[in-house]
Amino acid sequence: MSNHDTHAEEHAHGHPVVSWQIQLGVLLALLFFTFATVLFYNAESWVEHAFEIHLPGWVNIVGAMSIATVKAILVCMFFMGLKYDKALNTFAMLFCLFCVGLFLGFSMIDLDTRDRVEPWRKAEASLGGTGKSLDSPPIDARFDANPSPSVSTGGLSIVEFRRQQKLEEKGSEEAFWSYYYKKHAEHQHSADINNYFAKLGYDHHVELPTANKAVPRHGLTPGLFAAVDPKEAAHDKSADDHSDDSDH
């Protein structure tokens, strides 16, 4: 105790204390924004199904991420106290976020410009970044990650490999799918979700993989693998065929 009694200046000021009214207000705002982002997500799905339109993908992303950013700013300013702190702490975090921006930004720029193959390096353009394809491997060998022959997927993707395994185990397509429906009926919440979707006015069954109802879309570089991978080519082609009647 005695050593700091000599420092009189420390008694001249205390640390700021955030009032409980502000803290409670911030919590309520955060809960409101959580509700808003969930509402936005459901409203967007509802609009798409009710009016049979497809909103552009960025609506979903920009809506969700901007609400998340507002929430993050609230947490940083009031709960973490950056508003009342020395500016140095805010500066450290902003500089870090700037670096994250560089990291994400340059990754995106790279992806965005991958399909631009300048003539001078055209001859060396090859699949992926592993350099494996320079040896012209058999098609789909990139899926066969395990070199041990006893567990080889035989050149199939693991998704297809597991499907084949289950088909063989069940014996027939029919048994395969009846197993699927039985398994998914066990999930207690699926009935609730179906009722909920029915209330919203469209039939959307979670027993079916909702994946089936995904909007067909392409990557930024459609056909990037098409030249070497017939499966990708077929996928791109079939997606094009269905682009007119893409809803169900």
Added chain:
Amino acid sequence: MQTTLDADTTPAPAHLANHPTHWRNRGYAHHWKNRDEDFEASKFGMWLFLTTEVLLFAGIFCGYAVFRMLYPDAWSNGSHYLDWRFGAANTVVLLISSWTVASAVRCAQLNKQKWLKINLIITLLCAVLFVFIKLKFEYYVKLGDGKAPGTFFTYAFAENPHEVLWWSLYYVGTGIHALHVLIGASLLGWVLYRSWKYQAYGPTEYLMVENSALYWHLVDLVWIFLFPLLYLIH
């Protein structure tokens, strides 16, 4: 604005009055000019550490963004496999815990020993609830379906070969986040223990509460972004 100078001046209980761990009896290291310098420097150190945590999660977010751009169909399928209601429930749990931990700092600043402990206990209960929801309703069900990362994947009804990649990213992202929940809960548990046993934190000695709270808020911040990325964006 209220400051720590306005704190409740209730004296320490007799058995703790001369205990070196009681907050009134804590000094600061001799190389600091005063208590404030010690506090501010340690807190800045914590913020620097938090920036490295942000960079750790930035790697996961970058992986998410890159694979989402390359395989949008698989990513759309992936988010449809998740039930937003569990994500939203966990968001609410973490937001409430963030509020209680911020209140805990306030209580330490104002020497409200009883409410400091109550707030910490609620925070710890929220941490347990978060992990419970994550394991019971999400990991357990999904792993039971075979929706596992990498070569552990056995789900026979996937639509897209790149869904395996989605699950890997899902488990790495939420798994590292859940690890942070456990570490944060351990820190706050330590704070609760010392507060309970020694009344170790008060208006002039609450750095450990403050820094543990900052860590806990970071856990909340990461989830604020993971929730829309995994559950809402399709």
